Amino acid sequence: MKYIDEYRNKDIVKYFANQIKTISNQPIRLMEVCGGHTMSIQKFGLPHLLPENVELISGPGCPVCVTGREYVDRAIAYSRLEDVIITTYGDLIKVPGSSSSLEREKADGADIRIIYSILDAMLIAKKNKSKRVVFLGIGFETTAPASAAGIIKAQTASLTNFFVFSAHKVMPPAMESLIDEGVQLDGYIGPGHVSTITGKGIYENIPKKFNMGVVISGFEPVDLMQSIHMLVKQKENNEAKVEIQYSRVVKPDGNKVAQDMLDEVFEPRDDWWRGLGVLKDSGLKIKRKYHKFDAEEMIKVEVEELKEPKGCICGLILRGEKKPKDCKLFGKACTPSDPVGACMVSSEGSCHAYYLYNR
Amino acid sequence: MCLSIPARIESIEGGMAVCSVGQSTYNTSLDLISEEDLKVGDYLLIHTGFALQKLDTEEANSILATFEEFKKLNDNLDKEELKQNKRIV
Ligand code: SF4
Numbered sequence: 001m002k003y004i005d006e007y008r009n010k011d012i013v014k015y016f017a018n019q020i021k022t023i024s025n026q027p028i029r030l031m032e033v034c035g036g037h038t039m040s041i042q043k044f045g046l047p048h049l050l051p052e053n054v055e056l057i058s059g060p061g062c063p064v065c066v067t068g069r070e071y072v073d074r075a076i077a078y079s080r081l082e083d084v085i086i087t088t089y090g091d092l093i094k095v096p097g098s099s100s101s102l103e104r105e106k107a108d109g110a111d112i113r114i115i116y117s118i119l120d121a122m123l124i125a126k127k128n129k130s131k132r133v134v135f136l137g138i139g140f141e142t143t144a145p146a147s148a149a150g151i152i153k154a155q156t157a158s159l160t161n162f163f164v165f166s167a168h169k170v171m172p173p174a175m176e177s178l179i180d181e182g183v184q185l186d187g188y189i190g191p192g193h194v195s196t197i198t199g200k201g202i203y204e205n206i207p208k209k210f211n212m213g214v215v216i217s218g219f220e221p222v223d224l225m226q227s228i229h230m231l232v233k234q235k236e237n238n239e240a241k242v243e244i245q246y247s248r249v250v251k252p253d254g255n256k257v258a259q260d261m262l263d264e265v266f267e268p269r270d271d272w273w274r275g276l277g278v279l280k281d282s283g284l285k286i287k288r289k290y291h292k293f294d295a296e297e298m299i300k301v302e303v304e305e306l307k308e309p310k311g312c313i314c315g316l317i318l319r320g321e322k323k324p325k326d327c328k329l330f331g332k333a334c335t336p337s338d339p340v341g342a343c344m345v346s347s348e349g350s351c352h353a354y355y356l357y358n359r
Numbered sequence: 360m361c362l363s364i365p366a367r368i369e370s371i372e373g374g375m376a377v378c379s380v381g382q383s384t385y386n387t388s389l390d391l392i393s394e395e396d397l398k399v400g401d402y403l404l405i406h407t408g409f410a411l412q413k414l415d416t417e418e419a420n421s422i423l424a425t426f427e428e429f430k431k432l433n434d435n436l437d438k439e440e441l442k443q444n445k446r447i448v
Pocket of ligand 1: 339345
């Protein structure tokens with residue numbers, strides 16, 4: 001990955017740090033809503049390079065973190081069925097459910113496989129005709145099109161033992177809901193790879209409705225510093241608009257093929273987000289015409305009663321109201337190797353990123 | 360989970376491409392992008408086994424060229440930091 005180094009270039013990061021100091025007079029609070037950004041910001045210590053009046057807070061950008069315990073509990077229930085193989089991205093495996101985790105179930109003998117792509121899950125289904133293969137579909141607009149493509153491929157291949165359990169979510173309802181609920185913000189650092197799919201149109205409501213800017217950002221320190229600079233500039237000039245900093249990848253209209261694929265397979269539904277509750281039209285449900293591949297429709301299981309862990313303030317952290325260090329369990333009862341809440345599990349979670357880089 | 364740097368197409372066959380990032384290669388589905396004008400040597404952004412975006416070659420090349428240039432600057436700064444034994448940025 002040698003080319004990444006240059007977007008970590010110190011001269012340019014420093015240049016933007018100085019630019020921000022020069023133009024910034026008013027206090028400004030910016031939220032990043034992408035777990036990749038959270039990781040980068042903590043890893044490279046960007047908050048230390050900013051003047052005191054510029055505050056960065058993390059939002060609900062880590063898919064694993066915002067997913068409800070019910071989802072994990074149901075995945076665990078599936079994994080306990082004799083003829084089921086669970087396939088999942090690695091992020092989810094350690095997330096605590098009400099009384100277990102997929103990792104623990106795997107240790108106890110459940111057939112749970114970590115995969116890189118939904119295409120791997122389909123191969124497993126083809127090779128294991130006597131089993132039902134459930135793919136755990138989590139992620140935002142970046143990841144959901146792959147699930148849609150997988151379902152269409154499964155249809156074409158007439159797979160009858162392949163199912164997707166969707167917890168896919170879309171980002172804009174969460175971004176609007178946070179402000180509606182009174183979280184004080186002056187701008188959003190917009191998610192780079194979500195926007196690669198969606199384009200910038202999905203955020204246009206935010207400047208209009210709330211008079212604050214959105215800058216779609218790349219993931220390297222230079223990208224993030226430039227995006228912060230753009231947002232500070234908007235604020236100082238009394239502007240509010242959607243801009244793309246990550247233009248080497250994100251096109252204004254996004255990726256039409258992927259958008260069509262999403263529309264073909266999924267429809268919006270109200271969905272629950274940790275820290276935000278139920279948000280209208282914020283989740284993606286598999287459409288009726290593909291219900292044969294919908295695990296929720298096709299595989300009935302008893303799911304245990306929901307229990308939330310005591311003392312975990314992950315929800316408040318996802319709303320930007322608390323920082324990981326405000327949690328009494330942080331770094332003590334709750335660590336990446338033995339996480340209490342979802343925010344400590346994923347490498348994109350705020351608690352995890354703070355634990356690694358900012359203790 | 361995702362790669363955000365240009366991955367180069369090494370070969371294309373039946374809706375799939377083999378892409379390289381440095382020394383590693385990845386099988387990549389082309390289902391999510393329009394394939395018409397893809398060819399060996401183009402750059403793609405890939406995520407969970409799917410190409411999400413074609414990067415036009417000029418753009419990818421300019422990223423790579425800028426990278427080369429900055430690499431030198433960065434190395435110098437690293438050396439400087441080592442010499443002074445303190446973090447500059
Ligand atoms: S440190 Fe652990 S227990 Fe505390 S909020 Fe974060 S995830 Fe929850």
